[in-house]
Structures are given as C-alpha cells and as structure tokens.
Amino acid sequence: MIYLDNAATTQTGERVLNAMIPFFRESYGNASAVYSLARSSKKAVFDARKKCAELIGAYPNEIFFTSGGTESDNWALMGAYDSYVINHSPDGKNIKGHMITTAIEHHAVLRTAEHLAGRGVDVTYVKPDGDGFIDPEDVVRNIRPDTFLVSVMTANNEIGTIQHVSEISERVHALRKDVLVHTDAVQAYGQTDIRMLTGKVDLLSASSHKLCGPKGTGLLYIRDGIKISPFIRGGMQESGRRAGTENVPGIVGFGEASAIASETMEDKINTEVKLRDLFIEKLSAIPDILINGFYAPKDHMKRLPGNISVCIKGIEAESALIMLDRAGICASGGSACATGAMEPSHVLKAIGRADDEAKGSLRFTLSDRNTEEEIITAAGVMAEITDKLRNGKKHL
C-alpha cells in the first residue's frame, strides 16, 4: 500500500504510541483527582502542553486541549460570538455583529459561520485569487464597527496554500484591537514553522492526528489575556475553559508528536519538498493536467511541503480514486461527504476551476515516510488510470 493521504490523517508514530501506552493501564488516574495515581496524569498533561506550546512558540498557559481541530474551530467562532454578545448586550437583544472569513475555509469554520449567520451575524466571505491566496487588503477593508472576529486559515487543506495570516493579524489589530483573529492551523501545525503567528493571532486551532499523533485530540491556542466563552461546559479542566475529563493518553500522544515535529521539522520539510517536486514533475507528463494553487519547485513558504493537488481534465476523480485504491494507492479528491461520495470542492470553485475541471481533482499529501520509489510508482499508476478513463469515454 502507498499512503498518500496524510492531510486526511496519519499513521500514529511508534514513539508517540509508546509514550501513550502507560496512560491506559498504569497511570490511568483522573488528572483532576487528589491521590498520587492522578499526579502522573497531571504531570503528563502539563508536559504535553509544554511540548505543544514549544512547537508554535506559545506559552503553555495559552494551550487548551480539545477533542480535535473541528471542536477547536467551533469553539473559536462560537466562543468569540458569545463573548461579543455578552459584552455588548447582556440580554442578548438587538445585537448581531459581523465576522470575516474566507471562501476556502474548512467546513468546521464554514458551517459554524453559517450557524452564526442563522443567529443574525453578518458573515463576509473573502475570495482567494487564482493561486489560492487571500489578499490581506481584502480582509482589512471589510472591517466594520460591529466586526468581532476574523478567521483565516493558515494553510488550506485541499490546495496547501499558506496564507499571510501574520500580516492579516497585524493589520487587523492595528486597525481594531478588539477584533479577534482566529486561524485554523490544522493543516499547518507540525508541517511548517508557524511560530511567527503566536503572539499575533488571538486564537489558533490545531489537531493531533495530522502529525502522527492520535485521533480525537486537538488544541485551541488562546493568546494570553484573551477571553472567549467556553464551548464545552461542566468541569474545571483546562483552567475551567474546556470541561471534560482530560484525554490523557491522547494529550500525551499529541505532546510527543509535537516534540518530534519540533526536533525534525527541517528534515521533514526537505524530504517532503523533494518528494513533492518529483511527484509533480512525473505527473506533469500527463496531458491536460493542472496544478491547483500556487506552486514553485523547492518552495515551502507559500505551499505546504507535502501537498499536491491537481485537476486532470477529462476524468472523474470518483472513478480514479477507486482505481487508485484497487492499485493499493490511497489518495483523495475534493472534500468527502457524509456518505463517502464526492462533492464538488468549494475551494477549487473559489480559485476559479470550472465544475468539470473540479470533477477531476485529486489530492495527494505526502509524509516524510514516503519514498521516491513510491512516488514514481504512484505517478505511473496515475498516468495509466488517466489513459484508461479517457479512452473508456471515447468508445462508449
């Protein structure tokens, strides 16, 4: 099997798994309890918080563990809204508010924004350019007196483009200190250096399973001094801001994965960039193939190192993915829907791809455990599949 869907999830690392195991059967205590069994759990959560904080250049007290990236995004938006309402209209009446986000966010942000729109919030969706970049100017010029939140993702999950979030954050705050800036960094955390963001953005979401950590764990970075309402209530965990018994093994695994990412980031990026450039070079031999989003060989500042997103004209991704699966290659198309069928991607539409181009969109996301051999094989299989699908159309 050749696994090329690391943006969907990753294989849990061995070192990560080993770090987690003691917290299932030996140190299983509830971190909030008083007895000594609980102490090792408490310490493990503390250590993990430090490791996550170090990876992004934050303070440990700015890290709040959640159940994953989706919860973190939901919390950031809902929490920012609740706080805005409470501060501006304690009875919740006659207050609507405005938020700015982008047309290419993950559904965890988009659906929550739609939910807020249902509560009366006016939502502005900034569109990207053809390369997939959000112009910071487009964000800033949409700020209004009632704007309470800006949410722009760090790197896109489909096309890998890395946004100018740090500039956006500086410019928003230069204009209005009270507007919260959130970034969904789920795809960027552990894949690229995002230390320049912390201290600038107010809120940042990340997830553990995208960097060889376990599933079901994530974090919301909340900049020191920023207050947003809790999203999950019912306990004093996470300094009273996120209730629920800590997922100690998950948090430990997340911490360990973050520590590994800190140690190995440079090598990992170099390996992935080389593999990605090789893959794109090989795929470019397929006629009528378009690369989605900005791409320049060797670059890893404007596009995630492991992301390859292409539109292959004249084929349907749905069939191609099944044929790839049958050849033992795991890849993905546009966003998958609940049933597992394909939806035309909102991201590809936003960067100007026509519907029939978007239908043939495939995403390959690499890790540093992939090999050159795998890349060459996969590109060869992709070329064969493209041929088959294009020829199949002709004689029917």
Place this chain on the structure above:
Amino acid sequence: MNKTVVVGMSGGVDSSVCAYLLKEQGYNVIGVTMQIWRPENACDISYNGGCCGLSAVDDARRVAETIDIPYYVMDFRSEFQKYVIDHFSSQYVKGLTPNPCIECNRHVKWEALLQKARDIGADYLATGHYARISKFDNGRYSISASKTAAKDQTYALYALTQDQLAHTLLPIGEYEKTDVRRIAEEAGLPVAHKKDSQEICFVPDGDYASFIEKEDGVNVPGPGDFVTPSGEFIARHKGITHYTIGQRRGLGVPAGERIYVTDINPESGRVTLGSNEDLMTSAVTADDLRWMGLEGISSGEKIRVKAKIRYNHPGETGFLESAGDGLARVVFDKPVRAAAPGQALVFYDESGTYILGGGTIIKQAKE
C-alpha cells in the same frame, strides 16, 4: 482471470444477497451504492426506510464488510435529478403518470452506473432485481420473469438495450424472496430481516403533488374544473398534479355512484370524472419503443402477446401490431382498466415470460 462485477447495493436484502451470491460464484465483486439523494433530504429518506440514504449506505457498507468486498459510494445526484426527478415532475405537469423506476433503471443504473463500472474495469453490472436474462436463438437478449411470480420486477427493466443486457447479471431472479432472506440469514448478512422498500423512493410519503410543488423551476398548474365525460362542470379541483388516471380517493366530490378520474387534460386543466366503465379500454398505444426479444414489428404484422400496462399488472393477452411511425398498439382480448398515459406498455410473449419490447403509453382518442 476472474470477471469483475459491480453490484449496485441499496442496503436492502436483495442487492446484499446478490453481492454475496456473485462472490460465492467466484466473481471479483465491487459493491457500489449510488448516492442519488440531495443531502438535505438524506435524513427523510433514511427514516422512511427508502434506499440510498445515509442509513442505506451504512447498511450496504456493513454487508460489504461482512462478505469482504471493496465498497464505494458514487455520486449520481445530478443524473438522478436530470433523468428521474425532472422527468417525473415534467410528466406530471403534463397530466401524465410517469414511472420513475423505469427512467432510473434506464438512465441512471444502466447508463451512468454501468459506464462508471466499466471505467473502473468491471465486466458486468449486477443488481438485486427479481428478473432473469435469457439469450434467444436469434442472438438477442431478453429479460425474463424471475423464479417467483410474486416478486416480478421485469416490467421496469424493459428499456434496457442489448449491449446493457450483455453486461448485466441478475442472480436474484433464480430465487424466491424467502430463499433470499434465508441465504442472507445463513451468510450472516446484517440486513436479512430488513423490510422491503415501498413507494417511489424520492417521495416516501407518496404525496407527489407536494413534492412537485417544492421542485425548482417547475410551473405547477393551478386549480381547474372537474367535468363529466360529456364536459359538464362538476366542481373545482386542486390542480392536475393531484390526480392520476383511475384515482377514486381524495377527489373531494360527493357522488352517488363510484366515480374515477378518467381523463386529464393539461391544456384546459380539466379533469374528467367518470364511471369504472369509462376506464376500460381494449387497445393501448405506445411510442418511444424499445425492443428486447423482438427486433421490431413491421406494418401489417400481428403478434400474440401478453402485455402489462403498469407495475404489478398481471398482464392481459392480445395482439401486438404496428400503429404507424414509431408507434405500436396492443389490442387486448379483454379490455384493460385505467391505462394511464406516461406509464409503460410492456409486451411479453403470450405466456408472459419474456419481454419482447415496450414503450410509453400515449393518450388516444376513445374509439
């Protein structure tokens, strides 16, 4: 090398057993559920036990896991909308009574799904229909009745082409429903006791008129007049989409004797109410002909057939003859009741076993 077959899996017991049987027969089986439903309605359809909603996908996936076959969901929403739902609405608005299962089989399952099956390298498409495929001495393929007369599903398959039939497997046609449930149980399939789906899958409550009203871009005709067969005004009605030929209930017209919808005129908006007698007809004409066991019919030729005028119709014998350009007519031995324009007229051999061909019933002047 073993042949590869894509099985259209609805999550029901028939298509599940179909996949199981083909796997047992040594085929490389790939399970596919067609996503045909728009997401906002996915929940309705699951609750109503229809096929192809979210719970159907879960069921089909569990079956695929149980029998250890690869399983995928494919998106056919645009094809289903275009060929089935839009067609359904446009026919109703014209006062016709469409059969969406026929359109779905013809365009969605045996065109779009078969195409995708071939794309991914399959040799055949298989479904859980109660029907069989036979090859005649003249080299033509035909759909023939399943082993069990009680579950005959041949009617809605009459429009399949020879090429489609050559690439189709229908293993369930060899079994009785009770056998199918028993096989499912013995194989440990989690859907062995699932109840059969009913009604038209995208209108689970059977309220076609409200469904059509909610469709975008459909100009739903407003209220009109109920009239007698001689054209006298009886009362106002809710609009022609609320009625179908042969309907007795829900007319809202008090009458001494039993009255039925006997005619729908989309131009005038008039719905004629008449007696049971008025519903009887001895000849039915069809257009848009599809030929299966027969290659066609020449003018002057008369062929003994049994013909069905709707799903579940037991069939009536008569003569099939050409009725001019692209039309065929069946003159029945005994009159048939409530032949509705828009439904299919399917001709079988005289024993009712093999499909010879079929077409869409057209409106005709009373003789």
